[in-house]
Amino acid sequence: MTPKRVLVAYGTKHGATAGIAEQIGTSLREDGLDAVVLPADDVDDVRDYDAVVLGGALYAGHWSRKAKRCAERNADSLKHRPVYLFSSGPLDSSAEQQDVPPVPAVAQQMERLGAREHATFGGSVTAQTPGLMARVLVRSGKAGDFRNPERIQSWAHHISAELATLP
Template identity: 50%
Template sequence: MTTKVLAAYATKNWSTAEIARTITQVLRDEGHRPEMLLVGDVVGVQAYDAVILGSPLYEGRWRKEAHRFLRRESAALSKRPVWLFSSGPLDDSASQGDVPPVPAVHHALIRINAREHVTFGGCLRDDTRAGSPKRS
């Protein structure tokens, strides 16, 4: 049975969008029907069988629009399978093993009964100015 999956994400410099795009492609290759949307473009999650939600980390926090999405959709999210992901550590900690979710994401994980959280390493883009690292 194919599953309609929403891959919703917040982003600043588009690296998190690349993670969401990769997840979407893997789901498509496995026979599911994924749709990838910015969290601000999601009208609701009722039409989806499952949801994957991700955001970059800035100073140990998800982006505000990702938190707004979680608050707005928490009742609907708690009724379907949900997976969360974060992107952002620039060191090799994400490749060395599981990185626990930051506190606010951990609380959301419990509140909506999400299946799992994964942290992916962040990246510096070529257009990042020296002295002001940008993660996404």
């Protein structure tokens, strides 16, 4: 049997969300799936994939525009596939302590696409992150890498397990 093809697409500004997407892709491949990881801007057609994971960074309470546009551009095809959305954001451990619900625009996309699930993962801002706000966060000691590989991997393995039960 040919393995299921899964697209992991991400909308990032500074790379943290891309890192999460890569980890998800690696975990899906460990489970025997054929996972492809792509920037959301590069996704024009999802019909080659059996399932799609789409993630975006959060900035000022908004989901990545690149992820949103990808969802909108491909909505007709996404509606007919299992879709999982994720957000990368909180610069603290809140995403590990409780389920952080999707921001309104993501909740709307979930509804529109019939997405199966949404997960929020901690984000990352470090001294290497460009931008004034990033510098302010670093100087005030509020920056850091709050991505938790175990949580990310565990969500990806859960997706693989769910996809294995679907036709």
